Amino acid sequence: xxxxxxxxxxxxxxxxxxxxxxxxxxxxxxxxxxxxxxxxxxxxxxxxxxxxxxxxxxxxxxxxxxxxxxxxxxxxxxxxxxxxxxxxxxxxxxxxxxxxxxxxxxxxxxxxxxxxxxxxxxxxxxxxxxxxxxxxxxxxxxxxxxxxxxxxxxxxxxxxxxxxxxxxxxxxxxxxxxxxxxxxxxxxxxxxxxxxxxxxxxxxxxxxxxxxxxxxxxxxxxxxxxxxxxxxxxxxxxxxxxxxxxxxxxxxxxxxxxxxxxxxxxxxxxxxxxxxxxxxxxxxxxxxxxxxxxxxxxxxxxxxxxxxxxxxxxxxxxxxxxxxxxxxxxxxxxxxxxxxxxxxxxxxxxxxxxxxxxxxxxxxxxxxxxxxxxxxxxxxxxxxxxxxxxxxxxxxxxxxxxxxxxxxxxxxxxxxxxxxxxxxxxxxxxxxxxxxxxxxxxxxxxxxxxxxxxxxxxxxxxxxxxxxxxxxxxxxxxxxxxxxxxxxxxxxxxxxxxxxxxxxxxxxxxxxxxxxxxxxx
Numbered sequence: 001x002x003x004x005x006x007x008x009x010x011x012x013x014x015x016x017x018x019x020x021x022x023x024x025x026x027x028x029x030x031x032x033x034x035x036x037x038x039x040x041x042x043x044x045x046x047x048x049x050x051x052x053x054x055x056x057x058x059x060x061x062x063x064x065x066x067x068x069x070x071x072x073x074x075x076x077x078x079x080x081x082x083x084x085x086x087x088x089x090x091x092x093x094x095x096x097x098x099x100x101x102x103x104x105x106x107x108x109x110x111x112x113x114x115x116x117x118x119x120x121x122x123x124x125x126x127x128x129x130x131x132x133x134x135x136x137x138x139x140x141x142x143x144x145x146x147x148x149x150x151x152x153x154x155x156x157x158x159x160x161x162x163x164x165x166x167x168x169x170x171x172x173x174x175x176x177x178x179x180x181x182x183x184x185x186x187x188x189x190x191x192x193x194x195x196x197x198x199x200x201x202x203x204x205x206x207x208x209x210x211x212x213x214x215x216x217x218x219x220x221x222x223x224x225x226x227x228x229x230x231x232x233x234x235x236x237x238x239x240x241x242x243x244x245x246x247x248x249x250x251x252x253x254x255x256x257x258x259x260x261x262x263x264x265x266x267x268x269x270x271x272x273x274x275x276x277x278x279x280x281x282x283x284x285x286x287x288x289x290x291x292x293x294x295x296x297x298x299x300x301x302x303x304x305x306x307x308x309x310x311x312x313x314x315x316x317x318x319x320x321x322x323x324x325x326x327x328x329x330x331x332x333x334x335x336x337x338x339x340x341x342x343x344x345x346x347x348x349x350x351x352x353x354x355x356x357x358x359x360x361x362x363x364x365x366x367x368x369x370x371x372x373x374x375x376x377x378x379x380x381x382x383x384x385x386x387x388x389x390x391x392x393x394x395x396x397x398x399x400x401x402x403x404x405x406x407x408x409x410x411x412x413x414x415x416x417x418x419x420x421x422x423x424x425x426x427x428x429x430x431x432x433x434x435x436x437x438x439x440x441x442x443x444x445x446x447x448x449x450x451x452x453x454x455x456x457x458x459x460x461x462x463x464x465x466x467x468x469x470x471x472x473x474x475x476x477x478x479x480x481x482x483x484x485x486x487x488x489x490x491x492x493x494x495x496x497x498x499x500x501x502x503x504x505x506x507x508x509x510x511x512x513x514x515x516x517x518x519x520x521x
Contacts, residue, residue, distance in 0.1 A: 004078075004079055004082045004083050005082060005086060007066070007083055008066055008082055008083035008084070008085070008086030008087050008090070009086050009087075009090050011062065011065055011066035011083065011086075011087040011090075012062070012066065012086060012087035012088060012089060012090025012091040012092075012093075012094075012148070013090050013091070013094070014062075014065075015058065015059065015062035015065070015087065015090075015091040015148075016090055016091035016092075016093070016094030016095055017094065018058075019055070019058055019091065019094070019095050020094055020095065020098055023095075023098065023127065024119075025473070025476065026123065027473050027476065028051065028054060028055075028127065030473070031050075031054045032047065032050040032051040032053075032054055032126055033050070035050035035053050035054055047126065048126060048129035048130050048131075051126050051127065051129060052129060052139075052140075052143060055095070055140060055143060055144060056143060056144075056147045059088060059091060059092075059143070059144040059147040059148045059151070060147050060148070060150075060151040061151070062087055062088070062091055062144075062148055062151075063084040063087060063088060063147065063148035063149065063150070063151030063152040063155070064151050064152065064155045065087075066083045066084050066086075066087035066148065066152060067079070067080050067083050067084055067152045067155065067156065075156060075159070077156070080152050080153060080156040081149070081152070081153070083152065084148050084149045084151065084152025084153065085145065085148070085149045085152075087148050087152075088144050088145035088146065088147065088148025088149050089145050091144050091148065092140065092141040092142070092143070092144035092145045092148075093141060095140050095141070095144060096137040096138065096140045096141030096144075097137060099127055099128055099133070099136050099137045099140050100133045100134055100136065100137030101133075102119060102124050102127060102128065102133075103124070103127075103128040103131075103132065103133025103134075103136050103137070104133045202361075205357050206354065206357070209350060209353055210350070214349045217349040217350055217353050218349050219462055219465040220353060220462070221349060221352055221353045221356050221421065222461055222462075222465060223457045223458055223461050223462045223465075224353065224356035224357055224359075224360050224457075225356055225414050225417060225418055226437070226438065226441060226457040226460075226461045227360050227453060227454050227457045228356070228359055228360045228363050228410060228413065228414040228417075229247070229251055229410060229411045229414040229415075229438055230438050230441050230442055230445075230453040230456065230457055231360075231363050231364065231367050231410060231450065231453055232247075232250075232363070232406070232407040232408070232409070232410030232411045232414070233247050233407055233411075233438050233439060233442055234367070234442050234447065234448065234449075234450070234453050235367065235370070235379070235403050235406055235407045235410070236403050236404060236407040237439065237442055237447060238442055238447035238448035238449070238453075238496075239371060239376060239379040239380060239383065239403065239448055240379040240382055240383055240399070240400055240403035241379075241382060241383030241384075242296070242303060242400060242403060242404070243300065243301075243303055243304040243307075244303070244304070244307045244404075244407070244435075245304045245305075245307050245308035245311065245432070245435050245436075245439070246291075246306075246307035246308050246309070246310040246311025246312070246314075246435060247307070247311070247407070247408075247411060247434075247435045247438055247439070248311050248314075248315075248411075248430050248431065248432065248434040248435040248438075249287070249291075249310055249311040249313075249314040249315070249430075250284045250287065250288055250407075250408035250409075250411035250412055250415070251284075251411040251412070251414060251415045251418075251430060251434065252314055252315065252318060252415060252425075252427075252429075252430035253280075253283060253284045253287055253314070253408075253411075253412055253415065254280040254281070254283075254284045254411060254412030254413060254414065254415025254416045254419070255415035255416065255418055255419040255425045255429075255430070256318065256327060256333070256415075256419075256425055257276070257279060257280045257283050257284075257412070257415075257416070258273075258276055258277075258280050258336060258337070258415065258416040258419040258420060258425075259333035259336045259419050259424075259425045260326070260327070260333060261276045261279065261337075262276055262336055262337025262420075263333050263334065263335050263336050263337060264335055265328070265333070265334070265335070266325070266326075266328045266333070270337070271337070272337070272340070273337050273338060273339040273340070273420060274339060276337070276416070277413070277416050280412045280413065280415065280416035281409045281412045281413050281416070282409070282412075283412065284408045284409055284411055284412025284413075284415065285405045285406065285408050285409030285412065286405075287408060288404045288405045288406075288407065288408025288409065289401055289404065289405040289408075291307070291310055291404065291408075292400065292401045292404035292405065293401065295307065295310075296397060296400045296401060296404065297397070299386070308432065308435075311432060311435060312432065314430075315427055315430055315431065318427040318430070319427035319428075327427075330426070330427060330428075331426070332424055332425055332426030332427065333424065333425050333426075334423065334424050335423060336419045336420055336422070336423050336424065336425065337420065338420050338423070339355065339420065346420075352417070352420070352421040355417060356417055356421075359413055359414075359417060363410050363413070364450055367450060368450060370406070371448075371450075375399065375402065378394050378399045379399060379403055380448075380498070381394055382394065382396050382399060382400060433475075436478070437460065437461070437478075440456075440460055440478050440481075440482060441453065441456035441457050441459070441460045441461065442456060443456075443482065443485070443492065444456045444459060444460060444481060444482070444485055444492060444493060445457070445459070445492055445493055445494060446491060446492025446493055446494045446495035446496060447492060447495070447496070448495070448496035448498065449492065449494055449495050449496040451494045452492050452493060452494040452495060452496070455493050455494050456492070456493065459481075459493070460478070460481075464477070
């Protein structure tokens with residue numbers, strides 16, 4: 001019982017502190033505003049009712065989180081009630097006291113924005129649900145306690161009823177029955193079927209976007225760019241196991257090579273787009289190799305620090321006034337050249353979307369072939385244990401250098417396409433945050449997995465672009481999502497088969513037949 005009390009209080013403290021931090025950065029009010037819009041009310045700062053709905057949603061998941069335990073621990077009703085109730089009491093006490101304090105300060109006419117920008121009078125009014133300070137605090141305290149207790153009990157009832165296991169079992173049995181059918185197996189293993197699926201996907205990618213507006217097409221193009229450069233970093237991090245935090249440097253090299261060779265200023269070279277693309281790829285790849293020569297003898301954190309420093313050096317050099325004769329310094333380069341094919345200039349979002357899709361498809365093809373080749377197996381061996389790989393006769397230095405070069409080349413291709421699409425490149429577009437974004441989508445999607453990288457790009461780049469109201473909280477979401485993923489699904493949303501086996505729990509069933517077939521490809 002003492003352990004249940006401790007775990008329940010700790011869970012509540014975590015949920016309460018998270019709510020408190022969200023309130024201090026203004027996210028609670030933004031969420032209340034979004035919920036008000038869903039409820040059909042157009043207001044600037046949300047309504048008290050929408051705030052209560054948001055707090056109830058967070059508390060509901062907090063109660064479910066509080067009763068989580070390993071499968072071998074029996075969950076009695078005392079276990080569920082104690083943990084979920086204490087979780088709600090702890091989180092309700094934190095948020096309720098905070099509400100009472102800011103309500104009291106508001107009554108005293110203290111300008112809270114002098115201390116915290118998010119606590120404007122209108123926002124504080126919403127947080128105190130239009131009630132006196134003490135009553136507002138007690139209301140929120142009671143709400144969080146009741147919802148947390150109710151969610152714990154409800155989730156335990158669902159677990160006892162076996163609804164989740166029933167749905168999973170029916171789904172598993174149905175899939176197994178369908179996939180074990182000899183006719184289905186023949187069709188699924190046929191090359192014709194595979195080519196038809198590929199043709200359908202390609203046709204969808206080229207036909208469906210014609211029905212979208214320019215904003216959606218631009219967002220999809222941005223996702224495609226991050227898929228392209230994410231696949232490059234996936235080779236370095238996901239396959240070879242080399243932590244590169246300066247990946248944005250190669251992205252910047254590709255962009256600036258394209259800009260300097262095709263723009264009228266500062267060098268007036270005015271080269272055509274098509275011959276410059278392979279130059280961008282080659283220069284970025286060559287710089288990746290040159291960087292790798294001195295640093296790839298390092299491992300782990302040391303390699304990450306050195307590559308991070310390299311990325312910052314490239315950005316500072318591009319921005320420096322001393323390099324303005326070459327890069328135009330902090331002003332950047334404008335009027336970057338665009339592709340022309342059969343006399344038709346590519347200057348619309350749809351045109352560039354098609355180019356980005358073709359580039360991503362080419363990178364996916366190359367990555368897939370490399371992953372299932374001797375080179376890919378060497379990378380995976382190095383990732384798992386470099387010492388053993390070297391003892392088996394693998395030239396680890398060469399293959400790590402090859403991974404760095406190929407990953408950098410893919411980033412150079414992405415940089416070239418971005419520069420031409422945007423018509424402008426500047427040093428502030430290539431900060432450390434870009435490297436963090438790409439690394440985050442690889443981790444969240446699933447390291448070493450091509451579908452995982454694609455899904456990660458949609459989750460981390462596509463959704464924030466569509467939810468512009470939450471754009472200022474993007475870094476906050478990155479942190480929360482990474483923490484949640486590392487706790488609940490460390491292998492990623494769509495992990496590679498090998499990584500799924502590595503990260504599987506002891507009580508999690510694993511299809512060894514499918515795994516063996518995947519390894520044999």
